[in-house]
Amino acid sequence: MFGLGGLGDMSKMMKQAQDLQTKMAEMQEQLAQTIVIGTSGAGLVTARCTAKGDLTGLDIDPSIFVASEKEVVEDLILAAIKDAQKNAAERMQSEMSRMTESLGLPAGMKLPF
Structure with missing residues (x-):
């Protein structure tokens, strides 16, 4: 590309950028299909x-449905959901790191999602 200055580099x-966009869309689809699990109460509640x-x-687990333990059950449910969401965030971060490394981007670079 002689005489065109930096247009070859721009192309x-x-x-x-198009390859990155395609890979990000593929990764988003993969993350939407990947299931992670969170637990609480030694496995009594799984999210x-x-x-x-x-x-x-x-x-x-039906054994935790005791009327006097309503607040405990609610806490266990919330803890399991938070654990699952934490595991999801860790998985997403791991996949993002793997993708940025495969593209030769700097470690820790934040991509738009």
């Missing part, structure tokens, strides 16, 4: 959510 940069953090289900 290469545009191609890399499932996507790696994007969307809650998809709860499993509650």
